[in-house]
Amino acid sequence: MVSLGILLLPLSMQASTLEQQRERYAQAQAALEEQDMDAYNALRRQLDAYPLVPYLDYREFSLLLPTKSVQDVNTFVETFKALPFSETIHDRYLYQLARTGNWKDFLTMQPDVPRGQALQCYYYTAKLQTGEPAEAWKGAKKAWLTGNSTMMPVIRC
Template identity: 40%
Template structure:
C-alpha cells in the first residue's frame, strides 16, 4: 500500500533543488567574473601593462579561453622560448586553431637560431608551411641527411609560385652540390609560365647555366609577348620543353584572339613537329574558347 511521503522528505528534496540552483548561479557568476577578467587582461596586454597581466592571468587557469592567453604569452616572446615549453603547449592544445600554426612558426624560430638538431628534435616530421618546410630540409642537410634534403628541395622547387626567401639557402645548396638537374629549371619555368608568373620566368631564365642562355633568352621573349609564339616555335629546336612552352603561350593567345590562335595551329604543328595528341591539345584549347 502506497504511503504518503513524510513532510521531512519533501523538505529535503526542496532543499536539494535549492542548493543545485544556487550552485548553478554561483558557477554562472564565476564565469561572468572570469569573462570580465579575461577582457581586463587583453586590454592590459594591449596597453603593455604586464604587471596587471601577471597578476590576473593565474586566476583564469580554468577558464575555457585560457589557452589563448597562454598562446599570446608564448608568441610574444617566441625568440626566447625553450622548445619544451612550445611543444608542451601544442601537445596540450591539439585542436586550438593558433596552436596548429605554432609548430611551423617555432620551426622557423629554431632555424633563425641555427639550432638544426633542435629543429629536427622538435619537428621530426615535415611541418605544414612552405617556409618551415624549407628550413626543415635545410636542417636535414645540416645534420648530414643530404638525400632527404635534395628530395625535399626538388619538391619545393617544382612550382610556378614564388617561394619564401627562407627557401633560398636550400635551393642554393642544392644547386652548388651539382645534384640539381638543369631540366628542373626548365620544368619550373614551364610551371611559372603556365601560372602567368612572368617575373619568376625571367628570374629563373637569368639563373640558368651558360649553355642554356639561348633557350633562356627565347623563353623570356615569349613570356613578354605570348603572341610571338610562332617566332619562338620556328627559331628554337623542337624539344618536349619547347613544345610545352609553345602550348602554354598558345593558350594565352587563344584567350585574347581565338580565331588567330586557330589559324596558327598548322604552322605550330610543322615548326615544333607536334604529334597527333599534341595537335589535338591545341585544337581542344580553341574549341573550348569557341564553346565558351
C-alpha cells in the same frame, strides 16, 4: 514564491561570478597587450575556471615564444592539441628557429617533412646544415622539378 527566490539565488550568484570573470579576462588581455606581466599573472591566477583561459595562455605563450625551448613548445602543443592554435604555435616556432639558423632544434621539433612549402624549404636547409646533404638534395630536386621557388636557398647552396 519564496522557495523560487531561494532557488534562483545561486543562479544569480553564478551570473555575477561569470561577469566578474569576463571582466578579469578583459583586464588580463589588456595587461598582456601592455606587456604588464605582473598584472597579467595576478589576474590569470583568478581565472583558472574560466572557459576561455586557454586563449589567454596562448597569447602569453606567443608573446614569450622567443624565450621558449623545444621542450616548452612541445609541452604547450601537447597540452592544447585539441585547440586550433596549437599548430599555429608549432609553426611559428619553426619559423623562429629557421630565422635564427637553429637547425638542430628545427629538426628536433620537426623530424619529418612538414606540409607547407616554406617549411619544407627550411626543413631541407636544416638537413643540409646538419650534415645530411643527400636528404637535402633529394628535397631540392623534388622542388626543382615541381617549380617550387621557395627552395632556391637550398638549391643555391
